[in-house]
Amino acid sequence: MLDRKFVIENAEAVLQNCANRNVSSDVGKIVELEKQRREKLQETEKLNAEAKARSKEIGQAKDDAERESLKEAARQLRADKDAAQKAHDEMDAQIREIELTIPNMAHPACPVGVDDKSNLELGHGKHKPSEFDFKPLDHLELGEKHDWIDFEGGARTTGQGFYFLKGDLVLLDFALQQYAITQLSARGFVPTITPDLARDSVLEGIGFMPRGPETQIYSVEGMDISLIGTAEITLGGLYSGKTLMDTELPIKLCGISHCYRTEAGAAGRASRGLYRVHQFTKIEMFAFTLPEQSDAMHEEIRQIECDLFDAIGVPYRIVDTATGDLGGPAYRKYDLEAWMPGRGDGGEYGEVTSTSNCTDYQARRLNIRYKEKGKKGTRFVHTLNGTAFALSRAIIAVLENNQNADGSVTVPEVLRPFIGKDVIGVA
């Protein structure tokens, strides 16, 4: 959510931004409604002040007659005030409804375009895609060969898109988690295991739609909680409604959680294997910062993502996401797309991480503020998130890039201490 005053005072820029993001919001209506709302607010407050004054006089009334007449006057004023209040609240609700549809403003350097075709490639990782002197398998073929992944069993027990991970792949999964947690911890991100469910109000604050036909989220029947699609939700919700001290910031967290996604409407884009699944584990970075820290923090998180994927020997490219592909909360977003030799014909890049600077967009919805010592008032914090490893996709990248002619997979050196093997899938 944007600041209401900002929207009113910069209606044209906000409208242009909506267009750039391929979102339609009735900004003009907000401007008009807000003007009316303020008038109504003043009327309400005036009536209320008047009613309060009468009520106070009742306590000191000389006699019953005077008391009764004051009561009547107060009753009338209160009724008028209630009517004005109601009108005001209705306008306020209408404004808020529109406000919720307005996306965050975009970083000035953000490539402008209505969809991902305008995404800008910023650079590549340390490693180049391998030249295999054999025909590389995709991760599903590798998984089948070694009995690592069982989608059939997943479908039988749970449903399409669920899977069992088995054997050495489990060790690889844990190794990636451990490595990420170790690295992030060393860089000041506090390891944090979060709930896998969150209140719908928190989901909404982060920018997800918990229910409805377009939802990507599994919700729990009869309760206002849902399975989270990412730890961003719970980590962001962690300080909802709180006012932090500026000296506490930045707060850097390394979230560990399962992620559940319905992937509704993704059928046409269905991908083989682990690429698009209903449940996976994710190690997620999250930061609460001062406004002036968020740009630098965003670069820091992006750099960590690069370091992690460089460390596990996966080739990738960095993408600066175009305005139309940013989603609602992001001010700027970088994706890492890993080279996946088994994807498409002869390999393709596939998204493995994403880091967003959401500035104060989520903080305003979640009401997360900070206070500067000695200064009056509070301001909203900035929030940022970024993927360290999404297990499933990181596994794809490791398996496909490090495979050998015999179908075994060389374990990236940094992961070996956690696995205890140099190679997995040896016949």
Next chain:
RNA sequence: GGAGAAGUGGCUGAGUGGUCGAAAGCGCCUGAUUGCUAAUUAGGUGUACGGGUCAAACUGUACCGCAGGUUCGAAUCCUGUCUUCUCCGCCA
């Protein structure tokens, strides 16, 4: 899951229908004073949204977990809800 108790300002904690944004203490800030990492003393010290101003000063409204209700008037009474604590049950 069952039964109780409680949720007040940065903290502790008063307040059971009117003059309460809320006593007191602590903490914090400012000044005074004492030559000594402190004591004493005076004053100040919440947030949000409006009005006002170049900016302040100043000023209106709301906020005593949250949402409703009763009443001329609610921190105070009623209902619901959330959270916390205690006891019981169950259980990894």
